[in-house]
Amino acid sequence: MQNVDYIIVGDGYAALFFAHQLTKNKKSFVIFSDGKKSASQISAGIVNPVVLKKFTTFWLAQEQLDFLKISLNEIEKYTGENYLIDASIHRIFHDENEQKLWLKKSQTEELYNFLNKDFRHLEAVKNDFNTGIVKQSARLNVQGFFSDLMKFHENNSQLIKEKFNYHQLNISESTYQDIKFKNVIFCEGMAVKNNPYFSDIQVIPNKGHHIRVRLSKPIPQNITIKKKHFLFPLNEDLYFYGGTYDREQMHAHIDDSAVEQLRIGLSEFYSNDFDIEEVHFGFRPTVKDRRPILGRHAEHKNLYVFNGLGARGILNGCYFSKNLYDFIENNIDLPHEISLDRF
Template sequence: MKTVDYIIVGQGVAGSCMALQLLKNNKSFVVIDDNAHKASAIAAGIYNPVVLKRFAIVWNATYQIQLLKKVFTSFEQLLNQKYLYEFPVFRIFNDENEKKTWLKKSDREDLKDFLSKDFTQLDQYNNIKQPLGTGEVEQTGRVDLTNLLPDFKDYLIENELCLDESFDYQTLQILEDKVIYKDIEAKKIIFAEGFHIKQNPWFNQLPIIGVKGEVLRVKTEANLPEAVVKAKEFLMPLGDKEYFVGATYDRDNVNYETTVAAKENLVNGLNQFLSDEIEVIDQKASIRPTVSDRRPIIGTHPKYKNLVCLNGMGTRGTMLAPVMVEELYNHLENGTNLDQESDISRFYTLLNEEL
């Protein structure tokens, strides 16, 4: 029997950040992950402190960005690869009202460090249609999760810290002070399965709402900035004239199939602001684990205190995972209180305590 402090189910951005936190703190653990429909692997990995629909600050943004940089720099040091890219996000204005709102908000204390007042920065790019100008969000960038996650999984497997297989919920034995899974005994088990939480018999009553997203990889010879450019859709450079285009939001057809309709929507959205030819070279779909009140869900099960939930990263897993992991770790190891906004106890009445 192998004895560890923790089992982690899921090696998306949430489970990976938790594994790194445990590594840093010399805790023993095993990750179990089957790579099935990992939302984090197809996400653009953009981090952006401003909600671009209404120019509002993201919850706890300054601290989230600070910790994100620290955590993903640690991954870079551990794996000896670059994953963190800092570049601006440009938002093309749709009408004069948006421009006025942006200007007004850029004077606010919480937004002034993030919203630039210079609307002319894309003027040199003749192929980008932006008759009303473009606002720049500062302190933004991207974490290349597409490469980081498989690299980290290889590292975990090499160090005998990961089982590349599906977790079988029926096999878990829950005892008073530990859990036993096959030949592994752990003090606690942390479930970080993203939208697959719906298969988890202890946590599937939580109000995780799947929002399907489709993305494209395109190629174009256009002269474009090293930045995210966003109108209805966004375009993000990947190198070698390739770009990431995203993303759709579909709450009605929650599955992993790519569709012609989504491809057309994305291409049409792109054509609204880009006058050059594009060639679509790939299309992918996955499901965002969002929550009814737009906050993550972390903490222990009301009845089984050694079952732990780390979920609900929604549309912003890159920024949220590092802070949620820090908070959850301190709660589990040092007994600190969870922030009420992310504390699972707000949904305890939904969890079937008789399981």
């Protein structure tokens, strides 16, 4: 019988950032990964403190940015890599009114540290009203992050490559197959709807598509361009463009209308030819109040949920992983804003 402090079910941002908390605190654990690419693993990896439609920020934005940098520096110590890419977001303005609104908000206390008041013109794309630069924005090397961390956990015998079977969980004995555990953390994204213990949590699927394109004329390597969606370079001369938001089309295959939406969106500011090489989609777990859901099962006190990260999976997953760890290990109450009990 293997003895561990934690079983983590899932392999997205919530799972891996919580695993980091366990690693730094020398707790034993195993991660169950079914091998399917989660919404986290195909995400854009955008690190952004600003809602770019309204030029507003969100709860604990600066604290989340600061904690992400600390956490990635800690992770670098055992993977040898830092996955934060210094590539600021350049938001293309639609008109002069957006310019004026950006300038006005850049002078407020709330947004002074996030909105650069100096505009920039880009030569590679159409931006008649220039672009606004989001200070402290960046990207995560998503592929490297997941590949390296999964390899690290596998090398340390912490990764179990199989689907977690709820029926083999013996809660009263705190066992799963031949594993004796103290706690189980379910970080399953939308798969939580199949979880008999947390299927009723209020997460809403939001389907997102992105395309990988080959551009006939390159754009600068060290920036992320945003108009309707995000455009930035990947490896092998491919560029990421996306992603869409759809709460209606929930079938598990590509929506042609979403691909067409992305093609038109890119054509609006990139006037050269491009080829769509790949199409990807996933289902983000979102919550009505745009806050994640963390907490303990009402009846089974060694079962926990960490879900609802939405489109800010990196920042939410990183920052709130410590809240969950402190809740379990140090008996520190979860903030009401993220607690399962708020519903």
